[in-house]
Amino acid sequence: MSKFNLLVLGKQGAGKGTQCKRLCETYGIPHVATGDMLRAAVKAQSPLGLQVESIMKSGGLVSDELVNALIAERLLEADAHQGILLDGFPRTLGQATALDELLGDDGVSLVIDLDVASDLVTERLSARRVCQECGAIYRDTDVAAISGTCENCGGDVIQRADDQPDAIRKRLETYERDTAPLLSFYAERGLLATVDGSLEPDAVTAQINAIIAERGLA
Numbered sequence: 428m429s430k431f432n433l434l435v436l437g438k439q440g441a442g443k444g445t446q447c448k449r450l451c452e453t454y455g456i457p458h459v460a461t462g463d464m465l466r467a468a469v470k471a472q473s474p475l476g477l478q479v480e481s482i483m484k485s486g487g488l489v490s491d492e493l494v495n496a497l498i499a500e501r502l503l504e505a506d507a508h509q510g511i512l513l514d515g516f517p518r519t520l521g522q523a524t525a526l527d528e529l530l531g532d533d534g535v536s537l538v539i540d541l542d543v544a545s546d547l548v549t550e551r552l553s554a555r556r557v558c559q560e561c562g563a564i565y566r567d568t569d570v571a572a573i574s575g576t577c578e579n580c581g582g583d584v585i586q587r588a589d590d591q592p593d594a595i596r597k598r599l600e601t602y603e604r605d606t607a608p609l610l611s612f613y614a615e616r617g618l619l620a621t622v623d624g625s626l627e628p629d630a631v632t633a634q635i636n637a638i639i640a641e642r643g644l645a
């Protein structure tokens with residue numbers, strides 16, 4: 428199988444996490460999600476975690492300097508040399524140019540944009556509950572969300588602080604301002620493929636797999 432570096436872009440709540448997990452299993456590449464890495468740092472109360480905790484809670488973006496350094500370090504690990512899937516990075520043009528430098532000749536192979544209307548993502552995020560241990564995602568009406576206990580691992584199922592209404596609004600505004608410009612940045616290089624993220628998860632996965640095959644990446 429060829430090596431490829433895949434980016435998945437999309438608003439918060441577009442379904443990036445679910446699709447990325449599936450893609451990584453299918454193509455055998457590591458799933459690198461800056462949000463998960465930063466949340467782990469906050470949970471561990473590491474120096475990085477202490478630095479980013481309040482900005483994350485409010486729904487703001489962590490500085491390019493910090494996330495670029497985090498990704499630079501992650502890309503040095505052995506498993507990242509056989510291709511990688513980046514979820515939640517880059518989110519600004521500054522991060523996108525830093526990524527180009529980090530990937531060097533290999534570069535970005537394909538950028539998937541999971542396109543979903545703001546009303547739908549707002550509804551999905553408001554109803555989202557997550558397991559603090561394994562990251563499993565539930566809806567507020569699911570048994571695990573009501574009982575507060577994860578069906579996979581028994582961890583606590585909670586509502587993320589940034590899934591509260593004010594933080595959701597702020598995150599979506601930030602997406603439009605800082606991240607949406609990346610769509611034309613990658614489209615101009617012929618790397619962007621847009622997928623309808625409002626469809627059922629299986630239909631979304633099928634579309635992405637078809638694009639990867641069409642482009643001869645796997």
Ligand code: ADP
Pocket residue numbers: 438439440461462463465482483484486487488489490491494514515516517518522589598
């Ligand atoms: P979402 O995209 O649903 O907000 P993530 O789990 O991807 O959730 O990210 C959670 C938070 O982590 C973001 O709101 C932001 O504060 C921080 N974060 C994650 N990735 C980045 C990034 N590439 N640049 C800056 N901040 C980031």
